[in-house]
Every structure is written in structure tokens, then in C-alpha cells.
Amino acid sequence: MNAAITPSVALIEPEHEVARRPSFKSRALHNRTFMAGAVMITTIVALVLLAPVIGRYSPVGQDLLHTLSGPSALHWLGTDELGRDTWSRLLYGGRTDLQVGVLAVIFPFCFGVFIGTVCGYFGGRLDSTVMRIVDVVLAFPFYVLIIALVFFVGVGTHGIYIAFALTDWVVYARMTRSGTMVARTLDWVAAAEGGGLSRARVLWRHILPNTVTQAIVYSMSDIVIVILAVVTLGYLGLGIQPPAPDWGSMITDGQNFLQTDQWMAIMPGVAVVFTGIALSLLGDGLADILRPE
């Protein structure tokens, strides 16, 4: 049936040339916000991946003869109370935090977009049930729920993944649902349905491409939120467990030496802020680029 329709559509010649929108790549290259974010995030990822080469020390190797030393040629950012190299710990800590941040967003993104699309398109009892669940999850203060979940499920990386899998999908679901509800009233969707396409095909090829961009843009700020939460949990001792390096627990360690060695608490925070700015710029840029004309 589809095969029969396709050629006849192709036969209709456009009567005049429509000015084409520049390609995604060209729009991206000309968007300063996006490029700034992209350059920053590439730098961070490169640094973090090159940690074994440029870290120069093991992130967990102790040197009890050189504890709490200030920045020097040997230790660029100094050492902590166990003589561990701060620069190396910063790089390896970034590795863990970025990885956990990105991985923790994948399931909520996929599940939220899926359930949001289904609810927005079909409505009905499933829709109202899911939306009540969304309301309940959003009634909890974000950090209270995350801390409680991590405590009950079990402290550490796997607790973080479960906590975010249970809670973080609601924003994607809500966003995609309202996007889908708008999209299904549009003419081309009606045309696709009228043309006899299957529901799955309409959802996948005609609705999802229009709703998923918003979710992708949001996922950038979501990664920032998750990384902040991971760092915060680490600070509270509920996140990534020592001796594995993590920006949050590095700040906890540094807090004990605020009177004398302030850089210990400051440096990991600067790394978090830099990462946050990079991802936010990337998200803002993407929003500009992907915005329909």
C-alpha cells in the first residue's frame, strides 16, 4: 500500500524553488553559544579520557611524606591530607562523575519519551494513571527523594542509577506528552493517519521526530542536574564511595582544611561549575539550532 503511494507523490514537481534552511551542521557551526559549549565539553572529555597520560600520578596512590603540599612543579594542584595528587584525582573524579551523569540519564530519557508519547497519543486511563504518578513524584523535593531512595536502595553508583531511573523520567514524560498532544492535531499527522499508515509508523516517523528535539535539549540541563546530584551525594557520603575519586567527596575532604588549605575544597567545585557551564551552553545552543522556523 505504501509502495503504491510513494511514486505518485514523487511525481508532483514543486512549482517553484523553496529557499532551503541551512543544514544542521552549518547552523551548528554558526551558532556561537553551541560552539562555545562544544569546545568546552570536548576539552573536558579529552582531559578526562587522557587522565592516565596527563594525570602523572595514581588517583589513589598515597604519599604520606608530602601531605597537604601546595601547588608545585611536582604536584600541579598540590596534594591532599593523604598525599594524593589533587590534579590526578580531579581528572579521574571527572571521569566517574561524567560517566555516571550521562549513564543515569539514558534510561529516564528513553522511558520518559516512550511513555509520554504513548500517553499523549492514546490518552485514556493509562494517560491519567501515569500523570497521577508524575504528580506524586514531583510533590517530593528532588533532593529529599533522591537521598531517601539512595539510602533505601543502597549507597553508591548502582543506588544512584536506580534512584534516577525511578524519578527522572517524569519530566521527559510530561514534556513529550504535551508535545505529542499538540503534534497529533497537526495536518501532516492527520494526513499520515488518513493515508492508512499504522499507528506505530505515525508515532515513530511523524510525531516522535517533532517531540524528541525538546527532550534532547532538556537532557543537556538534566545531565547538569544529575552531575550536581551525584557530586552532592558524594559530598554527603552517599554517592561514589572512597577511595574512588569523586568531585563531591573531594570537597568533603577539603572542608576539613578550610582554615589552611582552601584550594582543596575549591578546585573540585570549579571543575563542576566549568562542566555545568559547558553543558548549559551546549543545551542553549541546541535549543536555538533545533527551534523550528
Place this chain on the structure above:
Amino acid sequence: MRRILLSIPVVLGVVVVTFLLLRLIPGDPARMVLGPHAPESAVAALRRQLGLNLPIWRQFWAYLYALAHGNLGTSIYYKAPVASLIAPRLALTGSLVLVATFFAIVITVPLAAFAATRQDRPGDHAVRLFSLMGLGMPKFWLGIIMIIFFSLDLHWFPVGGYGTTLWQHLYSLVLPGLCAAFAIVPVLIRSLRVGMLEVLGADYVATARAKGLRPSRVTFVHVARNALVPTVTLLGINIAYLIGGTVVIERVFALNGLGDLMLSSIGVNDFPVVQGVTLVYALGVIVVILITDLVTARLDPRIRLK
């Protein structure tokens, strides 16, 4: 009244979720509390005390029944009713949230107005960079920086604690309040700036300008008044995030609030307290959102008519 009725299912859902939290523990909660070396008889006794030997629907029924009588359970560590542990700490956390909300409004509104009236000029970019930095900043880290700068270097504020008199209370809540406010200030500024830009483009603003009103009068009377409703709505949406942030901030500034109770109970595996505190936080958020709903309805008659 209708709004209050609408929040009943959410309250019920919140109760169900806090009840289910306990089921998330891998293995036996009683064993988790007492540790791997406790004798089996002690574990069995605690299991009975917590009602874990009953079928799950009866446990839920007992939980609901107790809640309806204001009983949030008994602390394992303090051996006292959870409600009696929570009550004395509510005032501190409540004032912290109030102070933080106050700061959030006082910082957001002028900055957003400043940025919106200078769209795409240096002032606007500066405010946007400011909110961008705030978005990616861990608030507990900001608190530490504030302690280093304002308390250790300048000696303006105490490093932590709450003091004893009302004046000391307020004084010691300045830094934590600022810090908690920054959890939502960046988001508020970004949204309010966009909202104000829309209002600035509206016809009645052009009219106000055309009849020769001073620019400051246009900004504050015509623009700000109409941007107020979206601000309160936004505040309602984000207040949950702010309240959640205070848990960590209480830890940074050594304040004995609800968040401190939650974190210290986590440290000793006292899960009835963790459950109870989580429930109280969620109920608090529901009440606050209800209030902002009522306030927006008062500010904007159009919403009331819907």
C-alpha cells in the same frame, strides 16, 4: 476548595510512596539495622516490632491508620516517636525556606528586569552568564565558598549554628538562605527574563510609553505587575527544588533542622525517621504549592474564573 480536593490523590500517592520506600531495601530491613552479627532472635523481635511479619496490605493499613492518628512511627535509634523528633526542627527548616524564598525574589526580580530591558546588550549578557554559572554550581560548594569568604576571612557571619535569640537566628540564616536561594535563582531569572520580554513587547506597554510615562514607572508598574503572576507560578513549581536543597545546606552550615535529622538518621540506619521526614517534606511541598495556587488566583482574576 476544589484545589484542596484535587491535592488529596497526590497526598495519598505520597503516602503510598513513602510506605513503599521500605520495600526497596534489598533483603531484610531488620537485619540491615542490627547488622550481620546480631542474633536471629533479636532480628525476629525487631521484625515483629516493625510489623514486617504481617502481609503487606495489612502493614499498609496499619501505616495509614497510624498516620491518621498523627503517628509517624517510632525511631529505632532514639526509641522515641518520630513526630516528636520532627516537631522541634520544623521551625528552623521553615524559617530557612522563608528566608531563602525572600532572597530568591529579591535577587531575581531586579536582575531579570535589568536583563530584559537591555536585551542582547552587555548587561543582558552579564546576567545570562551569571545564571549560567549558577545553574552548574553545587550549592553546598557555594556555601563553603561563602564560609571561607564571609566567615573565615571577613568575620561577618558565624561559620555555622543557629544562635539562641531571634536576632541571632535571623542573622545566622543569612548565608544559608542566600545559598538555598541560589538553587532556584538561575532558573527563575531565565524564565522571568523571557516572561518580561514578552510583556515588554505588549501593546499596553507601548501605550504607556507613548503617553509619556517615565521609563521607571513603565517598568515597575506596567511590566512588573504583569510579570508577577508568572513569577509566583514559577516559584511554586521550583519551591520543591529549593526545599530539597536545604537538606544539604543545613549540613554545610551545621543547622539542626529537618534535613540534619534526615541525614543523621541515615547515618545510623534509622529508617522510620527517614521515612517520616520524607513524608513531612512532601506534605510541606504540597501545602506550599496549594498556597501559591491560591495567591496566583488572587493576583490574576482570569485564573479564578477558569
